[in-house]
């Protein structure tokens with residue numbers, strides 16, 4: 459989702475890019491021009507975008523798993539309809555971004571392979587379990603809420619296909635967040651048990667949601683380059699602060715508390731100050747040791763393998779039809 | 786990336802893959818509106834591409850018509866050709882109404 463862990467190498471080091479072409483490219487970026495797939499771009503720009511966009515696409519796809527887990531157990535037909543539509547949208551988001559990534563010259567199969575072999579990352583948030591129905595509401599509110607903050611920025615990214623995919627996605631995300639918040643508000647105004655259940659979900663999802671924005675600026679080596687190339691407009695910490703400022707009043711409006719004793723309004727900065735994030739946990743989850751990493755990858759691999767016969771059958775049908783038309 | 790490994794509008798060619806072919810999708814959002822490029826889908830046949838395009842790019846409201854086109858069938862201009870192709874259109878002020886003077890007081894022109 460956001461820029462998480464990535465190999466760092468000095469920009470341009472060992473690169474064969476022509477200096478004049480790089481200068482011309484950077485001048486275009488500085489003028490706010492949009493870079494299109496057939497335009498010349500530094501290898502490093504292509505690489506960074508391929509990594510970032512594929513990571514984002516994988517996150518949409520893996521993100522279907524924690525929520526899909528509750529489709530059969532939604533408490534009413536209305537909630538079930540909504541959840542089905544939301545999860546289907548996430549599949550669509552993954553496909554929009556995969557198709558944008560393919561314009562950089564990498565094939566879909568290679569992208570899928572990178573996910574299934576564990577070579578590619580996806581957002582850390584989807585490695586947490588959905589323990590109760592309240593988690594589904596809180597995910598819509600927090601996780602889609604955080605995604606909106608990030609994706610609204612990316613809708614202005616310098617790479618045209620990425621920006622256009624983000625515009626399309628942003629139009630759909632608002633429903634995701636609103637349905638989540640509605641569900642949370644309903645539980646918060648419900649029985650004492652429902653209240654306790656939703657507070658518990660808030661307590662579990664708050665910190666992982668803040669981690670979605672990636673490492674803090676001082677540990678985010680890619681940020682400066684991505685901002686210079688206008689892939690991103692804001693740093694991880696700026697986006698995280700924006701999310702906190704938006705969410706605190708929403709929590710208060712439904713009388714839920716956020717699990718941070720250090721959370722307080724700073725009159726001077728006009729922002730909500732918050733406590734230190736547990737970066738050890740973040741790095742553990744990113745490097746494959748979160749509560750559900752293995753389960754998520756196993757589920758994706760199974761879905762891919764179980765779908766193999768469908769892919770083959772469609773191809774066999776197409777080949778047979780081609781043979782008939784040729785005859 | 787050399788142009789020969791990238792299709793007309795940028796997608797990787799699918800020949801070497803076992804994935805289905807790549808199709809470009811165009812949607813018309815409302816009667817009378819132009820068809821606009823929405824994105825792409827992978828599909829084995831044209832009907833299949835149409836179904837996938839519906840699921841991916843027309844899940845809600847608005848879309849009244851879809852086009853799917855094999856990605857390889859699109860011929861696109863190259864960025865390097867932009868000058869010769871489009872510059873001649875930029876220096877002909879007489880193609881615009883502001884170029885012409887009108888006698889004072891004449892209206893409705």
Ligand SMILES: [Fe+2]
Nearest residue numbers: 518547548551
């Ligand atoms: Fe999404």
Ligand SMILES: [Fe+2]
Nearest residue numbers: 548602631634
């Ligand atoms: Fe979403």
